[in-house]
Amino acid sequence: MIEAEYSVPYLAHACMEPINCTASVSSMSCEVWIPTQAQHQVQIAAAEAAGVSEDDVTVNTTFLGGGFGRRGETDMVTQAVLASRAVGRPVKITWSREEDTRNDFYRPMAYGRLRAALDSNGNVTGWRHRIASPSILKRRASFATFSGHDITSVEGAANLPYQIPNQLIEYVMTETPVPVGFWRSVGSSQNAFITESFVDELAHAALQDPYTYRRELLVGKPRFQKVLDLAAEKAG
Known part of the structure; x- marks a missing residue:
């Protein structure tokens, strides 16, 4: 039986373009200029902050200097709209780094x-992965229906391409005061690192090369094998 434990930290998006939003609010309408990944969510947030209907909100989507999930949030919209509503003129907000x-x-x-578990030839006969992390979908209940099962938290773990029998993937939702959100590949960001690190451990225990070990696990998956082969070729 091979066992390992891994932990990964919180990570900021650190987009190249600073967070910003421009808003112009009147008694009857609201217009917003923003680099965003979620126009409808912007419309909802702006309408609520401006005290107008969604139909009276115009969203102008600008080019964005990186989003990665951060620009699917609307906190900057609320800030700009409330400021414009308070002073009665257009307001542009730009956050510092x-x-x-x-x-x-x-x-x-x-x-x-x-x-x-490995057999005498080093083949995987059983796999168990238990994950503990905060839930993005629980916080973003308005983004998707949340039923207590957060599929984003098991991405990169519950959908492995490897031919491994007897898999058990478990998720334990943890509560923390730190706000979490969609970040690049979302669950695959941390889970791919964790699972691939563990595959390296299995290859080491089986006394096999990590590349050829993975290739055997991808039998019947020619597309994945080609990607692996190309990566090995480019790595020299």
């Missing part, structure tokens, strides 16, 4: 405990 880093919706920290 320090403000951006301190007030992000971070990639969740995560902890993974893995166990695997």
Whole structure:
């Protein structure tokens, strides 16, 4: 039986373009200029902050200097709209790097405990992966229906391409005061690192090369094998 434990930290998005939004609010309407990944969510947030209907909100989507999930949030919209409503004129807000880093919706920290059984030839006969992390979907209940099962937290763990029998993937939702959000590949960000690190451990225990070990696990998956082959070729 091979066992390993891994932990990964919270991560900020650190987009190249600072967080910003421009808003112009009148008694009857609201217009917003913003680099965003979620136009409808912007419309909802702006309408609520401006005290107008969604139909009276115009969203102008600008080019964005990196999003990675951070620009699917609307905190900057509420801030700009409330400011414009208060002063009665258009307002543009631009966050400093320090403000951006301190007030992000971070990639969740995560902890993974893995166990695997190998036969005498080093083949995996059983795999268990237990994940503990905060839930993005629980916080973003308006984004998707949340039933207590957060599929984003098991991405990269519950959908492995490897031919491994007897898999058990478990998720334990943890509560923390740190706000979390969609970050790049979301669950695959941490889970791919954890699972691939563990596959390296299995290859080592089986006294096999990590590349050829993975290739055997991908039998019947020619597309994945080609990607692996190309990566090995480019790595020299």
